Amino acid sequence: xxxxxxxxxxxxxxxxxxxxxxxxxxxxxxxxxxxxxxxxxxxxxxxxxxxxxxxxxxxxxxxxxxxxxxxxxxxxxxxxxxxxxxxxxxxxxxxxxxxxxxxxxxxxxxxxxxxxxxxxxxxxxxxxxxxxxxxxxxxxxxxxxxxxxxxxxxxxxxxxx
Numbered sequence: 239x240x241x242x243x244x245x246x247x248x249x250x251x252x253x254x255x256x257x258x259x260x261x262x263x264x265x266x267x268x269x270x271x272x273x274x275x276x277x278x279x280x281x282x283x284x285x286x287x288x289x290x291x292x293x294x295x296x297x298x299x300x301x302x303x304x305x306x307x308x309x310x311x312x313x314x315x316x317x318x319x320x321x322x323x324x325x326x327x328x329x330x331x332x333x334x335x336x337x338x339x340x341x342x343x344x345x346x347x348x349x350x351x352x353x354x355x356x357x358x359x360x361x362x363x364x365x366x367x368x369x370x371x372x373x374x375x376x377x378x379x380x381x382x383x384x385x386x387x388x389x390x391x392x393x394x395x396x397x398x399x
Contacts, residue, residue: 239275241254242254242279254279254281255280255281255282256281256282256283256284256356256357257272257276257281257282257283257284258283258284258285258286258359259272259283259284259285259286260285260286260287261283261285261286261287261288261349261352261355262285262287262288262289262290262294262345262349262398263290263294263326263330263345263348263387263390263391264290264293264294264318264323264326264327264396264397264398265287265290265317265396265398265399266391266395266396267396267399268283268285268354272354273352273354276354277353277354282354282355282356282357283352283354283355283356284356284357284359285349285352285355285357285358285359286359287359288345288346288349288358288359288360289342289345289346289360289361290317290318290323290327290345290398291308291309291315291317291318292307292308292309293309293318293319293323293327294318294327294330294341294342294345295341295342295345295367296327296331296334296341296342298319298324298327299324299327299328299331306363317398318398320397320398322394322397323397323398325394325397326390326394326397329390329393329394330344330345330387330390333383333386333387333390334383336386337380337382337383337386339377339379339383340370342367342370342371342374343370343373343374343377344377344379344383344387346358346360346371346374346377347374347377347378347379348379348384348387350374350375350377351379351384360372
């Protein structure tokens, strides 16, 4: 907001047009204070880490540690590895399974569906991952899935701030 005000006062300053923040099923803090400003000021979110360092793909469930996975290689990136985050991830995984959708596509489709989103910054280390990530743009979440996401979020809000 400060930079927006300064750009009004100083015509030589560019106006903010986007903001890059983490945003995913495990970290929806953008909704708390920034979404309203984003909407009102027409500043789109460039959501990074939409899969929570890969945790929202399900590859770490059950204590799995794939050899080349980011959290295996960089264990200090533990933002999405707390007990609470794991419990939420397990619930999102079950929701996806119960609705016959991959958790990856559910997580990305949720981010894609937000009205304040300008771009979803995906990452992939294989062609298969990239194809699944890109295909999420065509994934539309049912009301049941969206209600399930909200129920999990209400039970375990933002376990990975």
